[in-house]
Amino acid sequence: MASPVRHIAAPLNTLAIRRDFPVLQQDIGACPLVYFDNAASSQRPTAVLKAMDDFYQHDYANIHRGVHTLSQRATDAFEAARARVARFLGAQRAEEIIITKNATEAFNLLANSLGGLLQQGDEVLVSELEHHANLVPWQMAAQRYGLTLQKIPITETGTIDPDDVRRRLTSRTKIVAVAHVSNVMGTVVPIREISQLAHAAGAWMVVDGAQAAPRMAVNVAQLGADFYVVTGHKLYGPSGIGALYGRHDLLQKMPPWQGGGNMISEVFFDHSTWREPPFRFEAGTPPIAEAIGFAAALDYLSALSLDAVAAHEDMLLQKAEAMLRTMSSVRVLGAPPHRAGILSLVMDDIHAHDLGTILDQHGIAVRAGHHCAQPLMQRMGVPATLRVSFGLYNTPDEIDVLENALHDAKKIFGVA
Protein backbone atom coordinates (compact mmCIF):
# COMPACT_ATOMS: atom_id res chain seq x y z
CA MET A 1 0.00 0.00 0.00
CA ALA A 2 1.37 3.39 -0.97
CA SER A 3 1.42 6.08 1.68
CA PRO A 4 2.55 9.71 1.53
CA VAL A 5 5.83 9.00 3.34
CA ARG A 6 6.98 6.66 0.58
CA HIS A 7 6.73 9.34 -2.08
CA ILE A 8 10.38 10.10 -2.57
CA ALA A 9 10.51 9.81 -6.36
CA ALA A 10 11.21 12.89 -8.48
CA PRO A 11 8.02 14.81 -9.30
CA LEU A 12 6.42 14.17 -12.68
CA ASN A 13 7.19 16.58 -15.49
CA THR A 14 3.58 16.92 -16.66
CA LEU A 15 4.50 19.37 -19.41
CA ALA A 16 6.67 16.74 -21.08
CA ILE A 17 4.25 13.93 -20.28
CA ARG A 18 1.34 15.75 -21.91
CA ARG A 19 3.26 15.89 -25.18
CA ASP A 20 3.22 12.07 -25.17
CA PHE A 21 -0.59 12.04 -25.30
CA PRO A 22 -1.83 13.39 -28.66
CA VAL A 23 -5.49 13.17 -27.60
CA LEU A 24 -4.93 15.81 -24.92
CA GLN A 25 -3.90 18.40 -27.53
CA GLN A 26 -7.41 19.46 -28.44
CA ASP A 27 -10.20 21.83 -27.57
CA ILE A 28 -13.73 20.76 -26.69
CA GLY A 29 -15.84 23.58 -28.11
CA ALA A 30 -13.82 26.65 -27.21
CA CYS A 31 -12.08 25.14 -24.16
CA PRO A 32 -8.96 23.00 -23.84
CA LEU A 33 -9.81 19.40 -22.95
CA VAL A 34 -9.52 18.63 -19.24
CA TYR A 35 -9.59 14.85 -18.96
CA PHE A 36 -10.78 13.88 -15.47
CA ASP A 37 -12.40 10.56 -16.44
CA ASN A 38 -9.37 8.35 -15.90
CA ALA A 39 -11.16 5.93 -13.59
CA ALA A 40 -13.47 5.06 -16.49
CA SER A 41 -10.61 4.79 -18.96
CA SER A 42 -7.31 6.58 -19.28
CA GLN A 43 -5.70 7.85 -22.49
CA ARG A 44 -2.68 6.22 -24.09
CA PRO A 45 0.75 7.63 -24.95
CA THR A 46 2.30 7.50 -28.45
CA ALA A 47 4.67 4.78 -27.20
CA VAL A 48 1.68 2.44 -26.90
CA LEU A 49 0.22 3.42 -30.27
CA LYS A 50 3.61 2.98 -31.92
CA ALA A 51 4.25 -0.42 -30.33
CA MET A 52 0.94 -1.73 -31.66
CA ASP A 53 1.42 -0.12 -35.05
CA ASP A 54 4.94 -1.56 -35.40
CA PHE A 55 3.71 -4.98 -34.38
CA TYR A 56 0.92 -4.94 -36.97
CA GLN A 57 3.27 -3.62 -39.66
CA HIS A 58 6.12 -6.06 -39.10
CA ASP A 59 5.39 -9.03 -36.84
CA TYR A 60 1.69 -9.88 -36.71
CA ALA A 61 0.53 -13.50 -36.94
CA ASN A 62 -1.48 -15.82 -34.74
CA ILE A 63 0.40 -17.18 -31.76
CA HIS A 64 1.23 -20.63 -30.36
CA ARG A 65 0.38 -22.24 -33.70
CA GLY A 66 2.46 -21.63 -36.78
CA VAL A 67 5.92 -22.89 -37.55
CA HIS A 68 6.65 -19.80 -39.60
CA THR A 69 8.81 -16.85 -38.61
CA LEU A 70 6.04 -14.32 -38.03
CA SER A 71 4.17 -16.69 -35.76
CA GLN A 72 7.31 -17.22 -33.75
CA ARG A 73 7.93 -13.47 -33.46
CA ALA A 74 4.31 -12.83 -32.46
CA THR A 75 4.41 -15.64 -29.89
CA ASP A 76 7.64 -14.31 -28.42
CA ALA A 77 6.21 -10.79 -28.19
CA PHE A 78 2.98 -12.04 -26.61
CA GLU A 79 4.83 -14.12 -24.03
CA ALA A 80 7.17 -11.21 -23.32
CA ALA A 81 4.07 -9.10 -22.61
CA ARG A 82 2.87 -11.73 -20.16
CA ALA A 83 6.26 -11.62 -18.42
CA ARG A 84 6.04 -7.81 -18.37
CA VAL A 85 2.70 -7.95 -16.54
CA ALA A 86 4.17 -10.49 -14.10
CA ARG A 87 7.06 -8.14 -13.32
CA PHE A 88 4.69 -5.17 -12.96
CA LEU A 89 2.62 -6.99 -10.33
CA GLY A 90 5.53 -8.63 -8.55
CA ALA A 91 4.47 -12.15 -9.54
CA GLN A 92 7.01 -14.95 -9.09
CA ARG A 93 6.63 -16.28 -12.64
CA ALA A 94 5.01 -15.41 -15.96
CA GLU A 95 2.81 -18.54 -15.77
CA GLU A 96 0.91 -16.84 -12.96
CA ILE A 97 -0.50 -14.27 -15.42
CA ILE A 98 -3.62 -15.07 -17.43
CA ILE A 99 -4.39 -12.69 -20.29
CA THR A 100 -8.08 -11.72 -20.36
CA LYS A 101 -10.08 -9.26 -22.39
CA ASN A 102 -10.74 -7.02 -19.35
CA ALA A 103 -11.20 -7.07 -15.58
CA THR A 104 -14.79 -8.26 -15.88
CA GLU A 105 -13.71 -11.35 -17.78
CA ALA A 106 -11.12 -12.10 -15.10
CA PHE A 107 -13.78 -12.05 -12.37
CA ASN A 108 -16.07 -14.25 -14.44
CA LEU A 109 -13.21 -16.70 -14.91
CA LEU A 110 -12.59 -16.75 -11.16
CA ALA A 111 -16.23 -17.06 -10.17
CA ASN A 112 -16.81 -19.91 -12.61
CA SER A 113 -13.58 -21.79 -12.04
CA LEU A 114 -13.19 -21.31 -8.28
CA GLY A 115 -16.94 -21.72 -7.79
CA GLY A 116 -16.64 -25.27 -9.09
CA LEU A 117 -14.04 -26.11 -6.43
CA LEU A 118 -16.32 -25.09 -3.56
CA GLN A 119 -18.97 -27.03 -1.65
CA GLN A 120 -22.60 -26.12 -1.39
CA GLY A 121 -23.09 -23.73 1.55
CA ASP A 122 -19.56 -22.29 1.32
CA GLU A 123 -19.42 -18.52 1.74
CA VAL A 124 -18.07 -15.75 -0.47
CA LEU A 125 -17.43 -12.44 1.34
CA VAL A 126 -17.76 -9.42 -0.93
CA SER A 127 -17.51 -5.79 0.12
CA GLU A 128 -20.22 -3.19 -0.26
CA LEU A 129 -18.02 -0.86 -2.30
CA GLU A 130 -17.38 -3.22 -5.20
CA HIS A 131 -17.77 -2.41 -8.86
CA HIS A 132 -20.47 -4.66 -10.36
CA ALA A 133 -17.65 -6.64 -12.02
CA ASN A 134 -16.56 -7.98 -8.62
CA LEU A 135 -20.09 -8.62 -7.39
CA VAL A 136 -22.39 -9.86 -10.15
CA PRO A 137 -20.18 -12.84 -11.20
CA TRP A 138 -20.17 -13.98 -7.54
CA GLN A 139 -23.96 -13.65 -7.38
CA MET A 140 -24.20 -15.86 -10.47
CA ALA A 141 -21.71 -18.38 -9.06
CA ALA A 142 -23.61 -18.42 -5.76
CA GLN A 143 -26.78 -19.39 -7.61
CA ARG A 144 -25.10 -21.98 -9.77
CA TYR A 145 -23.02 -23.68 -7.06
CA GLY A 146 -25.25 -23.11 -4.03
CA LEU A 147 -22.83 -20.72 -2.35
CA THR A 148 -23.79 -18.01 0.12
CA LEU A 149 -22.88 -14.43 -0.66
CA GLN A 150 -22.03 -12.36 2.44
CA LYS A 151 -21.54 -8.61 2.58
CA ILE A 152 -18.71 -6.68 4.17
CA PRO A 153 -20.33 -3.30 4.92
CA ILE A 154 -18.33 -0.11 4.65
CA THR A 155 -17.67 2.19 7.58
CA GLU A 156 -19.09 5.70 7.98
CA THR A 157 -15.94 7.14 6.40
CA GLY A 158 -16.23 4.85 3.38
CA THR A 159 -13.55 2.27 4.00
CA ILE A 160 -13.43 -1.36 5.15
CA ASP A 161 -12.53 -2.14 8.74
CA PRO A 162 -10.39 -5.30 9.03
CA ASP A 163 -11.89 -5.97 12.48
CA ASP A 164 -15.29 -6.10 10.87
CA VAL A 165 -13.99 -8.56 8.27
CA ARG A 166 -12.60 -10.72 11.09
CA ARG A 167 -16.06 -10.93 12.68
CA ARG A 168 -17.64 -12.00 9.40
CA LEU A 169 -15.18 -14.76 8.54
CA THR A 170 -16.48 -18.24 9.35
CA SER A 171 -15.24 -21.78 8.79
CA ARG A 172 -17.38 -21.77 5.64
CA THR A 173 -15.76 -18.62 4.17
CA LYS A 174 -13.72 -19.72 1.17
CA ILE A 175 -13.33 -16.50 -0.84
CA VAL A 176 -12.91 -12.86 0.19
CA ALA A 177 -13.30 -10.49 -2.79
CA VAL A 178 -12.44 -6.82 -2.27
CA ALA A 179 -11.32 -3.84 -4.35
CA HIS A 180 -7.88 -2.42 -3.64
CA VAL A 181 -9.12 1.09 -4.51
CA SER A 182 -12.80 2.08 -4.69
CA ASN A 183 -13.77 3.19 -8.20
CA VAL A 184 -16.23 5.70 -6.72
CA MET A 185 -14.58 7.26 -3.64
CA GLY A 186 -10.93 6.40 -4.22
CA THR A 187 -10.73 4.65 -0.85
CA VAL A 188 -7.49 2.69 -0.49
CA VAL A 189 -8.64 -0.49 1.23
CA PRO A 190 -6.24 -2.11 3.76
CA ILE A 191 -5.76 -5.22 1.62
CA ARG A 192 -2.75 -6.62 3.46
CA GLU A 193 -4.59 -6.71 6.80
CA ILE A 194 -7.69 -8.24 5.20
CA SER A 195 -5.75 -10.91 3.32
CA GLN A 196 -3.94 -11.97 6.51
CA LEU A 197 -7.32 -12.48 8.17
CA ALA A 198 -8.70 -14.28 5.13
CA HIS A 199 -5.73 -16.66 5.02
CA ALA A 200 -5.94 -17.32 8.77
CA ALA A 201 -9.55 -18.37 8.19
CA GLY A 202 -8.56 -20.59 5.27
CA ALA A 203 -10.07 -18.36 2.57
CA TRP A 204 -8.59 -17.19 -0.74
CA MET A 205 -8.11 -13.46 -1.29
CA VAL A 206 -9.37 -11.99 -4.58
CA VAL A 207 -8.39 -8.36 -5.17
CA ASP A 208 -9.81 -5.98 -7.78
CA GLY A 209 -6.79 -3.90 -8.70
CA ALA A 210 -8.34 -2.13 -11.69
CA GLN A 211 -8.15 1.30 -10.02
CA ALA A 212 -5.13 0.68 -7.79
CA ALA A 213 -2.60 -0.54 -10.36
CA PRO A 214 -2.56 2.77 -12.33
CA ARG A 215 -2.15 4.75 -9.10
CA MET A 216 0.38 2.98 -6.85
CA ALA A 217 3.13 0.40 -6.89
CA VAL A 218 1.53 -3.05 -6.52
CA ASN A 219 3.21 -6.19 -5.26
CA VAL A 220 0.87 -9.17 -5.03
CA ALA A 221 3.11 -11.03 -2.59
CA GLN A 222 3.31 -8.08 -0.19
CA LEU A 223 -0.47 -7.60 -0.42
CA GLY A 224 -1.10 -11.29 0.21
CA ALA A 225 -3.36 -11.45 -2.83
CA ASP A 226 -4.07 -14.95 -4.14
CA PHE A 227 -5.69 -13.38 -7.18
CA TYR A 228 -5.24 -9.83 -8.46
CA VAL A 229 -7.12 -8.33 -11.41
CA VAL A 230 -6.03 -5.43 -13.64
CA THR A 231 -7.25 -3.98 -16.92
CA GLY A 232 -5.21 -2.43 -19.74
CA HIS A 233 -7.38 0.53 -20.63
CA LYS A 234 -7.10 2.07 -17.17
CA LEU A 235 -3.33 1.55 -17.21
CA TYR A 236 -2.73 3.81 -20.22
CA GLY A 237 -2.89 0.78 -22.51
CA PRO A 238 -5.40 -0.47 -25.07
CA SER A 239 -8.94 -1.59 -24.33
CA GLY A 240 -9.81 -5.25 -24.91
CA ILE A 241 -7.03 -6.53 -22.69
CA GLY A 242 -6.69 -7.28 -19.01
CA ALA A 243 -4.79 -9.66 -16.79
CA LEU A 244 -5.43 -11.95 -13.88
CA TYR A 245 -2.65 -12.85 -11.49
CA GLY A 246 -3.24 -16.16 -9.76
CA ARG A 247 -1.02 -18.04 -7.31
CA HIS A 248 0.54 -20.88 -9.27
CA ASP A 249 -0.48 -23.71 -6.94
CA LEU A 250 -4.09 -22.49 -7.00
CA LEU A 251 -4.21 -22.09 -10.79
CA GLN A 252 -3.05 -25.68 -11.13
CA LYS A 253 -6.05 -26.90 -9.14
CA MET A 254 -8.54 -24.82 -11.07
CA PRO A 255 -10.62 -26.20 -13.95
CA PRO A 256 -10.92 -24.24 -17.20
CA TRP A 257 -14.00 -22.11 -17.71
CA GLN A 258 -14.10 -21.59 -21.46
CA GLY A 259 -13.33 -24.36 -23.92
CA GLY A 260 -11.84 -24.18 -27.41
CA GLY A 261 -8.53 -23.89 -29.15
CA ASN A 262 -5.22 -23.27 -27.37
CA MET A 263 -6.44 -24.36 -23.92
CA ILE A 264 -6.36 -28.10 -24.68
CA SER A 265 -3.64 -30.67 -24.40
CA GLU A 266 -5.38 -33.44 -26.37
CA VAL A 267 -8.83 -33.61 -27.89
CA PHE A 268 -10.77 -36.82 -28.59
CA PHE A 269 -14.25 -36.80 -29.97
CA ASP A 270 -15.89 -37.30 -26.58
CA HIS A 271 -13.43 -35.68 -24.18
CA SER A 272 -10.33 -33.52 -23.88
CA THR A 273 -7.43 -32.89 -21.56
CA TRP A 274 -6.22 -29.46 -20.49
CA ARG A 275 -2.96 -27.64 -20.82
CA GLU A 276 -1.12 -26.29 -17.82
CA PRO A 277 -1.92 -22.79 -16.54
CA PRO A 278 -2.03 -20.12 -17.80
CA PHE A 279 -2.94 -21.58 -21.23
CA ARG A 280 -5.76 -23.67 -19.75
CA PHE A 281 -7.58 -20.39 -19.13
CA GLU A 282 -6.92 -18.79 -22.52
CA ALA A 283 -9.29 -20.38 -25.03
CA GLY A 284 -9.16 -19.04 -28.57
CA THR A 285 -7.03 -16.35 -30.16
CA PRO A 286 -6.25 -13.72 -27.51
CA PRO A 287 -5.94 -9.95 -28.05
CA ILE A 288 -2.39 -10.16 -29.42
CA ALA A 289 -1.54 -6.61 -30.50
CA GLU A 290 -3.34 -5.36 -27.39
CA ALA A 291 -0.96 -7.42 -25.25
CA ILE A 292 1.99 -5.77 -27.01
CA GLY A 293 0.41 -2.35 -26.37
CA PHE A 294 -0.32 -3.26 -22.77
CA ALA A 295 3.34 -4.15 -22.17
CA ALA A 296 4.41 -0.84 -23.74
CA ALA A 297 2.03 1.01 -21.41
CA LEU A 298 3.52 -0.75 -18.38
CA ASP A 299 7.02 0.18 -19.61
CA TYR A 300 5.91 3.81 -19.89
CA LEU A 301 4.31 3.85 -16.46
CA SER A 302 7.20 2.09 -14.75
CA ALA A 303 9.75 4.43 -16.33
CA LEU A 304 7.95 7.36 -14.65
CA SER A 305 7.80 5.35 -11.39
CA LEU A 306 4.54 4.44 -9.74
CA ASP A 307 5.63 6.21 -6.56
CA ALA A 308 5.96 9.45 -8.52
CA VAL A 309 2.53 8.89 -10.09
CA ALA A 310 1.04 8.26 -6.63
CA ALA A 311 2.63 11.45 -5.26
CA HIS A 312 1.38 13.44 -8.26
CA GLU A 313 -2.20 12.23 -7.89
CA ASP A 314 -2.01 12.84 -4.11
CA MET A 315 -1.04 16.45 -4.79
CA LEU A 316 -3.97 16.88 -7.23
CA LEU A 317 -6.36 15.22 -4.81
CA GLN A 318 -5.31 17.49 -1.95
CA LYS A 319 -5.78 20.59 -4.07
CA ALA A 320 -9.21 19.40 -5.28
CA GLU A 321 -10.36 18.47 -1.77
CA ALA A 322 -9.26 21.86 -0.40
CA MET A 323 -11.09 23.66 -3.22
CA LEU A 324 -14.28 21.64 -2.72
CA ARG A 325 -14.24 22.21 1.06
CA THR A 326 -14.51 25.96 0.51
CA MET A 327 -17.43 25.59 -1.90
CA SER A 328 -20.98 25.74 -0.51
CA SER A 329 -23.64 23.20 -1.56
CA VAL A 330 -20.97 20.59 -2.39
CA ARG A 331 -20.49 17.32 -0.56
CA VAL A 332 -17.61 14.91 -1.19
CA LEU A 333 -18.60 11.28 -0.67
CA GLY A 334 -16.81 9.52 2.17
CA ALA A 335 -13.77 10.61 4.15
CA PRO A 336 -11.54 7.53 4.12
CA PRO A 337 -8.18 7.66 5.91
CA HIS A 338 -6.40 7.17 2.58
CA ARG A 339 -7.73 8.10 -0.85
CA ALA A 340 -6.06 7.60 -4.22
CA GLY A 341 -6.69 9.75 -7.29
CA ILE A 342 -10.51 9.48 -7.34
CA LEU A 343 -13.31 11.38 -5.63
CA SER A 344 -17.05 11.64 -5.99
CA LEU A 345 -19.18 14.65 -5.20
CA VAL A 346 -22.82 15.59 -5.07
CA MET A 347 -24.26 19.09 -5.22
CA ASP A 348 -27.43 20.33 -3.55
CA ASP A 349 -30.19 20.85 -6.11
CA ILE A 350 -28.07 19.94 -9.14
CA HIS A 351 -28.21 16.36 -10.39
CA ALA A 352 -24.89 14.81 -11.38
CA HIS A 353 -25.97 14.48 -15.03
CA ASP A 354 -26.80 18.16 -15.29
CA LEU A 355 -23.44 18.97 -13.70
CA GLY A 356 -21.69 16.65 -16.15
CA THR A 357 -23.26 18.43 -19.13
CA ILE A 358 -22.26 21.87 -17.83
CA LEU A 359 -18.70 20.70 -17.09
CA ASP A 360 -18.48 19.33 -20.63
CA GLN A 361 -19.22 22.85 -21.89
CA HIS A 362 -16.05 23.88 -20.06
CA GLY A 363 -14.09 21.11 -21.77
CA ILE A 364 -14.06 18.92 -18.66
CA ALA A 365 -14.62 15.18 -19.09
CA VAL A 366 -15.98 13.55 -15.94
CA ARG A 367 -18.26 10.63 -15.21
CA ALA A 368 -21.76 11.18 -13.83
CA GLY A 369 -23.92 8.31 -12.66
CA HIS A 370 -23.78 5.23 -10.48
CA HIS A 371 -20.32 4.12 -11.66
CA CYS A 372 -21.39 0.46 -11.86
CA ALA A 373 -21.54 0.43 -8.05
CA GLN A 374 -25.25 0.58 -7.30
CA PRO A 375 -25.09 -1.12 -3.85
CA LEU A 376 -22.58 1.56 -2.78
CA MET A 377 -24.88 4.30 -4.11
CA GLN A 378 -27.74 2.77 -2.10
CA ARG A 379 -25.55 2.71 1.01
CA MET A 380 -24.54 6.36 0.55
CA GLY A 381 -28.15 7.35 -0.16
CA VAL A 382 -27.44 9.05 -3.48
CA PRO A 383 -28.84 8.14 -6.91
CA ALA A 384 -25.78 9.37 -8.77
CA THR A 385 -22.53 11.23 -8.21
CA LEU A 386 -20.10 13.27 -10.22
CA ARG A 387 -16.76 11.50 -10.24
CA VAL A 388 -13.46 13.29 -10.77
CA SER A 389 -10.54 10.93 -11.38
CA PHE A 390 -6.96 11.95 -12.03
CA GLY A 391 -4.22 10.61 -14.24
CA LEU A 392 -0.51 11.19 -14.56
CA TYR A 393 -1.02 13.97 -17.14
CA ASN A 394 -3.41 16.14 -15.11
CA THR A 395 -2.22 19.49 -13.76
CA PRO A 396 -3.14 21.68 -10.75
CA ASP A 397 -4.36 24.38 -13.19
CA GLU A 398 -7.03 21.99 -14.42
CA ILE A 399 -8.53 21.96 -10.90
CA ASP A 400 -8.98 25.74 -11.23
CA VAL A 401 -10.94 25.08 -14.44
CA LEU A 402 -13.09 22.61 -12.51
CA GLU A 403 -13.70 25.17 -9.76
CA ASN A 404 -14.77 27.77 -12.30
CA ALA A 405 -17.12 25.30 -14.03
CA LEU A 406 -18.75 24.29 -10.73
CA HIS A 407 -19.39 27.97 -9.97
CA ASP A 408 -20.93 28.35 -13.41
CA ALA A 409 -23.24 25.40 -12.76
CA LYS A 410 -24.37 26.97 -9.50
CA LYS A 411 -25.06 30.23 -11.30
CA ILE A 412 -27.13 28.53 -14.03
CA PHE A 413 -29.15 26.59 -11.46
CA GLY A 414 -29.46 29.51 -9.04
CA VAL A 415 -27.77 27.56 -6.23
CA ALA A 416 -26.10 29.51 -3.42
Next chain:
Amino acid sequence: MDVRELYQELILDHGKRPRNFRVLNAATHTAHGHNPLCGDKLVLHLVLDDGGKITDAAFQGAGCAISVASASMMTELLKNKTRDEAQKLFTYFHALATGETTPAFPLNDTDTARLQALSGVRNFPVRVKCATLAWHTLKAALEGATTTSTEGA
Protein backbone atom coordinates in the same frame (compact mmCIF):
# COMPACT_ATOMS: atom_id res chain seq x y z
CA MET B 1 -23.92 25.05 -28.46
CA ASP B 2 -24.63 27.13 -25.38
CA VAL B 3 -25.66 25.06 -22.40
CA ARG B 4 -28.13 27.80 -21.47
CA GLU B 5 -30.27 26.77 -24.43
CA LEU B 6 -30.66 23.44 -22.69
CA TYR B 7 -31.18 24.83 -19.21
CA GLN B 8 -33.84 27.42 -19.99
CA GLU B 9 -35.78 29.12 -17.23
CA LEU B 10 -38.82 26.94 -17.86
CA ILE B 11 -36.80 23.71 -17.58
CA LEU B 12 -35.05 24.81 -14.40
CA ASP B 13 -38.36 25.82 -12.88
CA HIS B 14 -40.07 22.50 -13.65
CA GLY B 15 -36.92 20.61 -12.62
CA LYS B 16 -36.88 22.29 -9.25
CA ARG B 17 -40.65 22.45 -8.65
CA PRO B 18 -42.21 19.64 -10.65
CA ARG B 19 -45.97 19.91 -11.21
CA ASN B 20 -48.28 16.94 -10.61
CA PHE B 21 -45.62 15.29 -8.48
CA ARG B 22 -47.80 12.91 -6.49
CA VAL B 23 -49.43 9.50 -6.42
CA LEU B 24 -52.82 9.12 -8.13
CA ASN B 25 -54.79 6.56 -6.20
CA ALA B 26 -57.53 6.67 -8.81
CA ALA B 27 -55.09 5.86 -11.63
CA THR B 28 -56.43 3.59 -14.35
CA HIS B 29 -53.00 3.30 -15.99
CA THR B 30 -49.63 3.16 -14.22
CA ALA B 31 -46.19 2.46 -15.67
CA HIS B 32 -42.62 2.53 -14.37
CA GLY B 33 -39.85 4.00 -16.51
CA HIS B 34 -36.19 3.25 -15.96
CA ASN B 35 -32.96 4.34 -17.58
CA PRO B 36 -30.52 1.67 -16.37
CA LEU B 37 -27.51 3.54 -17.76
CA CYS B 38 -27.97 6.53 -15.46
CA GLY B 39 -30.36 5.21 -12.82
CA ASP B 40 -33.22 7.64 -13.50
CA LYS B 41 -36.56 6.18 -12.42
CA LEU B 42 -40.10 7.43 -12.53
CA VAL B 43 -43.61 6.13 -12.12
CA LEU B 44 -46.40 7.66 -14.18
CA HIS B 45 -50.09 7.58 -13.22
CA LEU B 46 -52.96 8.35 -15.60
CA VAL B 47 -56.70 8.52 -15.10
CA LEU B 48 -58.63 7.79 -18.29
CA ASP B 49 -62.40 8.16 -18.34
CA ASP B 50 -64.75 5.82 -20.15
CA GLY B 51 -64.45 7.86 -23.32
CA GLY B 52 -60.68 7.39 -23.35
CA LYS B 53 -59.91 10.97 -22.24
CA ILE B 54 -57.04 11.65 -19.81
CA THR B 55 -58.66 13.45 -16.89
CA ASP B 56 -55.59 13.45 -14.63
CA ALA B 57 -51.86 12.70 -14.90
CA ALA B 58 -49.17 12.65 -12.22
CA PHE B 59 -45.71 11.21 -11.63
CA GLN B 60 -43.09 10.55 -9.00
CA GLY B 61 -39.44 9.74 -9.35
CA ALA B 62 -35.85 10.88 -9.21
CA GLY B 63 -33.65 12.13 -11.97
CA CYS B 64 -31.81 15.05 -13.50
CA ALA B 65 -33.41 18.43 -14.21
CA ILE B 66 -34.13 17.44 -17.80
CA SER B 67 -35.96 14.21 -16.97
CA VAL B 68 -37.95 15.71 -14.08
CA ALA B 69 -38.89 18.81 -16.12
CA SER B 70 -39.89 16.67 -19.06
CA ALA B 71 -42.15 14.48 -16.91
CA SER B 72 -43.60 17.54 -15.19
CA MET B 73 -44.44 19.35 -18.43
CA MET B 74 -45.74 16.17 -20.02
CA THR B 75 -48.28 15.63 -17.22
CA GLU B 76 -49.51 19.20 -17.75
CA LEU B 77 -49.81 18.64 -21.49
CA LEU B 78 -51.71 15.39 -21.16
CA LYS B 79 -54.73 16.66 -19.30
CA ASN B 80 -57.90 16.55 -21.38
CA LYS B 81 -56.15 14.87 -24.28
CA THR B 82 -57.67 11.71 -25.70
CA ARG B 83 -55.69 8.50 -25.79
CA ASP B 84 -55.25 8.99 -29.53
CA GLU B 85 -54.01 12.56 -29.09
CA ALA B 86 -51.58 11.45 -26.38
CA GLN B 87 -50.13 8.83 -28.68
CA LYS B 88 -49.70 11.43 -31.42
CA LEU B 89 -48.12 13.77 -28.92
CA PHE B 90 -45.57 11.05 -28.09
CA THR B 91 -44.66 10.71 -31.77
CA TYR B 92 -44.46 14.48 -32.12
CA PHE B 93 -42.23 14.94 -29.08
CA HIS B 94 -40.00 12.02 -29.96
CA ALA B 95 -39.34 13.57 -33.37
CA LEU B 96 -38.76 16.97 -31.81
CA ALA B 97 -36.25 15.67 -29.23
CA THR B 98 -34.28 13.57 -31.67
CA GLY B 99 -34.12 16.30 -34.31
CA GLU B 100 -36.33 14.58 -36.85
CA THR B 101 -39.05 16.32 -38.83
CA THR B 102 -42.06 16.70 -36.59
CA PRO B 103 -45.42 15.48 -37.84
CA ALA B 104 -48.24 18.02 -37.89
CA PHE B 105 -49.90 18.33 -34.51
CA PRO B 106 -52.18 21.11 -33.30
CA LEU B 107 -50.87 22.71 -30.11
CA ASN B 108 -51.80 25.83 -28.17
CA ASP B 109 -49.13 28.44 -27.43
CA THR B 110 -48.39 27.27 -23.88
CA ASP B 111 -47.86 23.68 -24.98
CA THR B 112 -45.72 24.80 -27.90
CA ALA B 113 -43.51 26.83 -25.55
CA ARG B 114 -43.11 23.84 -23.20
CA LEU B 115 -42.14 21.46 -25.95
CA GLN B 116 -39.80 23.98 -27.57
CA ALA B 117 -38.00 24.39 -24.25
CA LEU B 118 -37.52 20.64 -23.98
CA SER B 119 -36.37 20.30 -27.58
CA GLY B 120 -33.01 21.86 -26.61
CA VAL B 121 -31.80 18.31 -25.91
CA ARG B 122 -31.55 17.56 -29.63
CA ASN B 123 -28.23 19.42 -29.58
CA PHE B 124 -27.02 17.27 -26.66
CA PRO B 125 -27.37 13.71 -27.98
CA VAL B 126 -26.30 12.06 -24.71
CA ARG B 127 -29.15 13.79 -22.91
CA VAL B 128 -31.99 12.87 -25.30
CA LYS B 129 -32.91 9.83 -23.23
CA CYS B 130 -33.27 12.01 -20.13
CA ALA B 131 -35.99 13.98 -21.90
CA THR B 132 -37.74 11.02 -23.52
CA LEU B 133 -37.89 8.69 -20.48
CA ALA B 134 -41.23 10.10 -19.27
CA TRP B 135 -42.64 9.91 -22.78
CA HIS B 136 -41.65 6.29 -23.28
CA THR B 137 -43.29 5.59 -19.93
CA LEU B 138 -46.44 7.30 -21.23
CA LYS B 139 -46.41 5.11 -24.32
CA ALA B 140 -46.00 2.01 -22.15
CA ALA B 141 -48.86 3.09 -19.87
CA LEU B 142 -51.20 3.69 -22.79
CA GLU B 143 -50.32 0.33 -24.29
CA GLY B 144 -51.07 -1.40 -21.00
CA ALA B 145 -47.44 -2.20 -20.14
CA THR B 146 -46.33 -1.66 -16.55
CA THR B 147 -42.63 -1.11 -17.15
CA THR B 148 -40.37 0.35 -19.78
CA SER B 149 -36.66 0.94 -20.13
CA THR B 150 -34.63 3.28 -22.30
CA GLU B 151 -32.42 0.29 -23.08
CA GLY B 152 -35.12 -1.99 -24.40
CA ALA B 153 -37.82 -3.31 -22.10
